[in-house]
Amino acid sequence: MSVVRKVLAMPPREEHADSEAAAPAVEVYLEEPHPRMEIAGKTYPLEGADVDTRRANARQQVLEWARTIDQPVLVNVEEHLGSAALTFYPDGTIEAVVEPLEEQSAREAGTPAKAHAGSARELGHAFPVVEERKASPAAKVLRYLLLLLVILLCVTGVRAIIWPYGFGRSGPVTTSGALSSFPAAEASQVAARFTTSYLTWDERNRDSRASAISLDLVQGLDVTAGWSGEGVQSVAAVYPGAVKTDNDHEGHVVVLARVIPFKGSGQTWKAQPAIWQRLSVPIEVGPARVVVSGAPAYVPEGPAIGRENASGPAATDEALTATTQSDARAFFSAYATSDEATSAITAPGSGIRSLNKAVELESLKTWTVDAGDGDRRTAQATVTWKLPGGTTRLTQNYALILIRSTAADGMQRWQVAEITNN
Numbered sequence: 001m002s003v004v005r006k007v008l009a010m011p012p013r014e015e016h017a018d019s020e021a022a023a024p025a026v027e028v029y030l031e032e033p034h035p036r037m038e039i040a041g042k043t044y045p046l047e048g049a050d051v052d053t054r055r056a057n058a059r060q061q062v063l064e065w066a067r068t069i070d071q072p073v074l075v076n077v078e079e080h081l082g083s084a085a086l087t088f089y090p091d092g093t094i095e096a097v098v099e100p101l102e103e104q105s106a107r108e109a110g111t112p113a114k115a116h117a118g119s120a121r122e123l124g125h126a127f128p129v130v131e132e133r134k135a136s137p138a139a140k141v142l143r144y145l146l147l148l149l150v151i152l153l154c155v156t157g158v159r160a161i162i163w164p165y166g167f168g169r170s171g172p173v174t175t176s177g178a179l180s181s182f183p184a185a186e187a188s189q190v191a192a193r194f195t196t197s198y199l200t201w202d203e204r205n206r207d208s209r210a211s212a213i214s215l216d217l218v219q220g221l222d223v224t225a226g227w228s229g230e231g232v233q234s235v236a237a238v239y240p241g242a243v244k245t246d247n248d249h250e251g252h253v254v255v256l257a258r259v260i261p262f263k264g265s266g267q268t269w270k271a272q273p274a275i276w277q278r279l280s281v282p283i284e285v286g287p288a289r290v291v292v293s294g295a296p297a298y299v300p301e302g303p304a305i306g307r308e309n310a311s312g313p314a315a316t317d318e319a320l321t322a323t324t325q326s327d328a329r330a331f332f333s334a335y336a337t338s339d340e341a342t343s344a345i346t347a348p349g350s351g352i353r354s355l356n357k358a359v360e361l362e363s364l365k366t367w368t369v370d371a372g373d374g375d376r377r378t379a380q381a382t383v384t385w386k387l388p389g390g391t392t393r394l395t396q397n398y399a400l401i402l403i404r405s406t407a408a409d410g411m412q413r414w415q416v417a418e419i420t421n422n
Contacts, residue, residue, distance in 0.1 A: 026038070026073060027039075027075075030051050065088075066090050073088045182245045182251055187251060194281055195235070199233060201231060231262070231387065235260075239255065241254040253280070259274065261392075278301060297398055299420065301353050316369065325364070325367045328379070335352070335354055335355060337355075339354045347405060365395065366380070377403075380399055382396070382398075
């Protein structure tokens, strides 16, 4: 039968020195035939099919007891490898002194013992022991540097997954035009924010829209941006698309917006089904940053159509302006309605897509055709659109290309071949 050995002396830890003198003792026998724990004269069987299981059970029970009585518990452990004296503290730490079997036998027989480090290490794992080691300053610095490197790698990896194109960008930007140095990414961000401000309005708080628009609209321009000051509308989402560069500091960004119109009056407004609208936003690279250089214009689905660059205001062909004004009004009415109506009135092969009833023409405010020679002219139009809901109006500017064609009956007429915002 196993006999409990003498507990080896061990200096208590400094923080527990006051309480260890009164610490209760526990005898633990891990081997068959009678694995058990003896506490204050009472015997408790240790359950478990093998020594490792009984070890774990004993450890858990002693730790719980130490926490319950809130003071250290001394434990004498006995098994075939030798004996050990352990101190269990309420904070969960354990201190131990292990005496291998060979050293035990040699000490009792009064003969020198051969070193048996492997046996001591194995017995030391009978209960997990917290060994207090003081790392050198160099080791601490290296440890912190490695930890910082791991944190940086984790943060970089997460950011690459969540924001693969950088914070605030919606994805790759498609550009057209010869200038690759144009700041397409910044232009897309500005155009997206401006579109949200431009298509959001509330007649109960008109100043809010003006303040939002002024963040991106170049100084000196009207912050109402063509809005009549009536109606309520919000923007659910915006998606910047193609960027068209006109020169080294000007361009246009096509932005697709999901808007929610409201119908009502006074303080009572009811949201209507959301609709998609596509805007072409004029962009200018200013001295400090990219800004919006003018009010945007509705454009149909598909890529934006470029306008001819002009060095300055052209002279007006008064006669042609007068004779084509009714045709221009008919074009914009068809342009707001359907692709079929637009195709019937535009130049053959133009391929202009309609706004498909996103708006309704209220009036053609201005119409001018530039002077020139040949069968191709540029024109400018200012149009007021009526938006769904019946109360909101938006005024926008357009640039158009007209070409002269000859009908089957020999009659000549001017028709729209291209359109974009001016």
